Amino acid sequence: MNQTRRQFIKTGALATGAYxxxxxxxxxxxxxxxxxxGEKSRVVLIRDKNLLNQDGSINVAVLEKMLDDxxxxxxxxxxxxxxxxxxxQSNDIVGIKSNVSGPPxxxxxxxxxxxxxxxxxxxxxxxxSVDDRGVLRNPVFQNSTALINVRPMRTHHWSGVGSLxxxxxxxxxxxxxxxxxxCAKLAGLWDLPIVKGxxxxxxxxxxxxxxxxxxxxxxxxxxxWNYQGLIIGTDPVACDATGLRIIMAKRKQHFGxxxxxxxxxxxxxIAQDKFNLGNxxxxxxxxxxxxxxxNILI
Amino acid sequence: xxxxxxxxxxxxxNINSANIFNLPKEINEWKLEANTPERFTPETLYxxxxxxxxxxxSLGVNEVFVYRYxxxxxxxxxxxxxxxxxxxSSSSAYGAYHNDIRDLPSADIGAxxxxxxxxxxxxxxxxxxxxTGIGESENIKQTxxxxxxxxxxxxxxxxxxxxxxxxxxKEGLISSQIHYFKNYDLLKxxxxxxxxxxxxxxxxxxxxxxRYKLPEKSEDFLIFIISYTSEKDTTNALSKLKxxxxxxxxxxxxxxxxxxxxSLFFSMKNYLxxxxxxxxxxxxKKYKQEIIALSNKRST
Numbered sequence: 001m002n003q004t005r006r007q008f009i010k011t012g013a014l015a016t017g018a019y020x021x022x023x024x025x026x027x028x029x030x031x032x033x034x035x036x037x038g039e040k041s042r043v044v045l046i047r048d049k050n051l052l053n054q055d056g057s058i059n060v061a062v063l064e065k066m067l068d069d070x071x072x073x074x075x076x077x078x079x080x081x082x083x084x085x086x087x088x089q090s091n092d093i094v095g096i097k098s099n100v101s102g103p104p105x106x107x108x109x110x111x112x113x114x115x116x117x118x119x120x121x122x123x124x125x126x127x128x129s130v131d132d133r134g135v136l137r138n139p140v141f142q143n144s145t146a147l148i149n150v151r152p153m154r155t156h157h158w159s160g161v162g163s164l165x166x167x168x169x170x171x172x173x174x175x176x177x178x179x180x181x182x183c184a185k186l187a188g189l190w191d192l193p194i195v196k197g198x199x200x201x202x203x204x205x206x207x208x209x210x211x212x213x214x215x216x217x218x219x220x221x222x223x224x225w226n227y228q229g230l231i232i233g234t235d236p237v238a239c240d241a242t243g244l245r246i247i248m249a250k251r252k253q254h255f256g257x258x259x260x261x262x263x264x265x266x267x268x269x270i271a272q273d274k275f276n277l278g279n280x281x282x283x284x285x286x287x288x289x290x291x292x293x294x295n296i297l298i
Numbered sequence: 299x300x301x302x303x304x305x306x307x308x309x310x311x312n313i314n315s316a317n318i319f320n321l322p323k324e325i326n327e328w329k330l331e332a333n334t335p336e337r338f339t340p341e342t343l344y345x346x347x348x349x350x351x352x353x354x355x356s357l358g359v360n361e362v363f364v365y366r367y368x369x370x371x372x373x374x375x376x377x378x379x380x381x382x383x384x385x386x387s388s389s390s391a392y393g394a395y396h397n398d399i400r401d402l403p404s405a406d407i408g409a410x411x412x413x414x415x416x417x418x419x420x421x422x423x424x425x426x427x428x429x430t431g432i433g434e435s436e437n438i439k440q441t442x443x444x445x446x447x448x449x450x451x452x453x454x455x456x457x458x459x460x461x462x463x464x465x466x467x468k469e470g471l472i473s474s475q476i477h478y479f480k481n482y483d484l485l486k487x488x489x490x491x492x493x494x495x496x497x498x499x500x501x502x503x504x505x506x507x508x509r510y511k512l513p514e515k516s517e518d519f520l521i522f523i524i525s526y527t528s529e530k531d532t533t534n535a536l537s538k539l540k541x542x543x544x545x546x547x548x549x550x551x552x553x554x555x556x557x558x559x560x561s562l563f564f565s566m567k568n569y570l571x572x573x574x575x576x577x578x579x580x581x582x583k584k585y586k587q588e589i590i591a592l593s594n595k596r597s598t
Contacts, residue, residue, distance in 0.1 A: 056375075056434075101348045103432065157398070158349055158487055169349075176352050176483075181490035181553050214398040214412075215419055215428045216347045216354065216381060222415045262399055263488060 040286040041238035041279040046070040047229035047292040051207065058109045058207070066291070067113060070232040071201070073288055081120065087200040087234075088146055090122025095141040095198075096130040099151035099167055103219055104208050106132075106150050114148055114203075135170050136194075147195060149236060150203040153243040154210030157218050159183035160265025161244055164202045164236040165277070171195050182263045187237075187271035204231040204239045211250045225250065228292065237271045237278030238285045242298070244268060245282070249297035319382065319452050321365050326441045328367040328378060335363040335382075353397050354426075356484035357390040359383055367445070369435050376433030380445060383426040388457030389504060393478030394426035395419065401474040407446045409456050415439055418446045423457035425449075462506050462523050464596060465569070467588045470517070475509040489520065490553040496542045497570065498535040502527040512581070519560075519576035521585070526568045536565045539572065562586065566593050 046069060051062045068080035075083040088094060096114050098106040111130045118128045129140035136142075149164050156162040158179050168189040169175045178186055190196065206229040213219055227246065233239040244265055251259040272280035279285055289296065323330045336346075340359055343351035354362070367378040385391040388409075395410060398419075405413040408420030408427065416431040416438060429445055431438040460478055479485045480503065482495035489507055497505065505524035511517065526532040542556045543563070562582050563572040571589055573582040 157353070175349060179349070179352065179483075180486045180493075182487060184490075184553070214414075215417070215430070216350050216383075217379070217428070217430055218350060219430065219432075220414050220417050221432065 040284050041233060041235035042074060042286045042288065043231060043233040043235070043238045043242050044070045044074045044288045044290060045206075045229055045231050045242060045296075045298075046073075046290040047206075047227065047296065049228060049292040049294070051228040052226055058107055060109045060113070063107070063109055064113050066230055067110075067117075067203075067232075069290060070230055073290060074232055074234070080117075084117050084121045088118055088121050088123060092118075092123055092127070092146040093140055093144045094118045094123055094128040094146045094148065095135065095138070095144040096128065096148045096150060097135065097141075097167055097170075098130050098132045099162070100132045101162070102152065102154065104152045104154060104205070104210060104224065106152060106205060107207065110150060110203070110205065114150060118148070133170055136173065141171075141194070144194075144198060146200050147198045148201045148203070149199055150205065152205040152207070152209065153240075153247060155213045155218065155223075155247065155261060157213070157263055159186065159267055160261045160263040161240070161247060161268075163240040163243070163265070163268060164204055165190070165240055165267060165271050168192070168195055182265070183267045184270050185275075186267040187275035187277045190236075190275070190277055199236065200234070202233055202236045202239045204243045206231055206243060206246060209243070209247060209250070211247050211254065223254075227295075227297075235278035237268060237280050240268045240271075241280040241282070242285060242287060245298050253297070319363070319365075319449055321380065321445070322448060325367070325444055325448075326437050327370045327435075328441050329370050331366040331368055335365045338362040338364070352487075353484060354383060354385070354394055356479070356481055357393045357397075358386045358480060359390070359394075360386045367441070369433065371435075376435055376438075377431075378438065378442060378445065379428075379430045379432070380449075381428040381430070382449065383428075385421075385424050385426050388421075388424055389460040389478065390480070391421040391424050391426045391457060392459045393480070395421040396477055399474050405443060405446065407443075407450045408453075409459070411446070413439075413443070416442070418442045420446060420450070421457070422450060422453045423455045425453055460504055460506065461596075462504065462525050462569075465523050465589050465592050466506070466508050466521065467585050467592070470510040470512045472509045472511055477507050479505050479507070489522075491574075492542050492556055494542075496535075496539050496556065497522075497524050498531065498538050499524070500531070503531075510585075515578065515581060517577055517581055519582065520572075520574045521589075522570075522572040522574070523589070524570045526570065529568055532565045532568050532570055535570050536563070539563050539570070566590055567597075569593065 046066045048062050048066050051059055053059055071083040072080045075086055077083040098111055115128055119125055129138055131138045149167055151167045154162045159166050165186050169178055171192050171194050206227045208224045209227055210224050212223040231239045231242050269280045271277040321330055338346045340355045361384045363382040365380040369376040385394050400412050402412045405411040405418055408422035411420035418429045420427050427449055429442045431442050481499050503526055507520055507522045510519050543561050546557045560576050561574050576582045
């Protein structure tokens with residue numbers, strides 16, 4: 001399956017006229033917004049207990065199914081393909097903003113699947129790219145018409161948590177300028193011309209989240225756990241707020257009491273309250289839970 | 299000839315610096331990946347640890363040496379990363395270590411240390427050392443400790459923490475939350491006070507911020523102490539702080555502006571002291587007297 005996908009990504013063999021026809025009728029950015037404009041933001045939390053193999057590696061088939069089921073539910077379509085066709089048009093230039101910092105980083109397996117899905121709806125292979133630190137030098141990102149934002153959630157010693165909102169910091173030529181006050185104004189990144197209005201899908205990776213960390217790598221395996229989930233939505237704030245609730249619940253479970261993050265992750269709430277980027281309040285989020293519910297924490 | 303001598307000397311120093319710790323090639327079942335470490339300067343550190351580089355740059359890091367060990371019996375995913383930060387001074391090494399809350403058990407290594415199941419952190423002399431294990435091997439923790447002890451043995455001097463920590467009163471001090479800084483860039487990420495630097499920090503300045511809790515009095519406040527190179531600089535900073543604490547500025551909606559937070563500040567010789575976020579002014583006034591007494595004791 002994986003071999004086939006890689007081959008497919010290279011050739012782009014399945015671009016079809018049908019997709020071209022359908023996509024020309026749709027403003028995909030508007031479709032993406034419909035899951036959160038106005039009132040509640042719809043967010044899908046999907047987990048699968050078989051996602052991780054015994055050696056900790058990812059079962060790619062399970063991961064792909066999780067993504068398919070998640071996006072289908074998010075957009076209320078009959079199939080995952082229909083959902084992708086709603087948000088990506090064949091003439092889009094698609095940047096998949098990943099995150100290679102870590103561990104944990106965005107799984108390469110997930111990057112591959114996403115690229116495959118984008119090409120599957122007719123986007124030529126040379127018009128889709130996965131990148132993190134090189135986005136400002138990457139022609140696909142420079143000319144992008146659509147972005148997919150994907151990263152793992154982990155605690156972070158500048159911003160409380162590494163979030164989907166924060167993942168766009170590499171689109172800024174001066175990332176440290178966003179650090180003051182625990183990165184309070186990170187949502188302002190989403191107004192940068194290179195990203196503004198382009199994001200069609202956000203995926204917060206909760207496979208082995210990091211709920212506590214210290215030091216230059218801010219990583220210790222003892223502070224990760226096999227949650228085996230994905231949080232999928234079009235509202236980055238709602239996805240981040242949901243992920244943060246899980247992180248905080250895990251900290252309470254681990255430390256035995258409420259344990260605030262050392263750096264307040266207030267950039268998520270501020271993204272709602274000051275930047276109107278999306279919804280952070282729990283009562284403004286329609287959370288749909290799918291799959292494995294053992295120790296789901298929320 | 300003189301030029302040749304200089305080139306030879308520099309090359310020799312470079313080699314010595316790279317091999318300064320000459321880590322064991324094999325320890326338990328773990329093998330050193332390369333005898334010479336990867337090296338990062340302040341300019342390239344971002345490539346290694348991303349935005350976290352800002353912490354160590356702001357404290358004046360000179361160079362970082364990175365060694366890697368791999369478990370001979372396991373896959374490549376198993377790794378022990380040894381990061382040795384040359385912080386230029388023991389104060390900055392202390393600062394790098396205390397950038398994080400240090401509330402876990404000590405390993406009795408270096409000047410101060412903290413051990414977790416898969417990592418060890420310590421500082422000694424001008425070095426800040428972090429040893430991180432990635433993997434499931436049962437002997438990973440023992441190997442990390444062994445590497446730590448080896449590095450510890452190669453650093454002859456213990457080094458001193460910043461002198462200003464001696465001005466901190468003991469009662470209510472959360473010792474795991476004492477943070478050291480040299481400029482406002484680092485400070486304002488975590489302890490935001492205002493957009494512009496309220497302490498007017500410049501080269502030669504150093505400061506600490508410590509958290510105090512007095513649960514029986516429902517107090518939870520911060521003490522900042524900054525050391526300046528001259529009384530004139532101290533006086534100028536005091537004026538700026540007065541201005542920021544008295545002029546009402548528009549609330550930006552996240553951390554409150556200084557004028558809306560309870561504050562008490564004063565200077566003494568080359569020191570500026572700020573109490574912040576207390577509830578009872580009388581309590582911090584007692585702390586003020588104690589800090590002055592500690593300063594006088596230090597002067598005599």
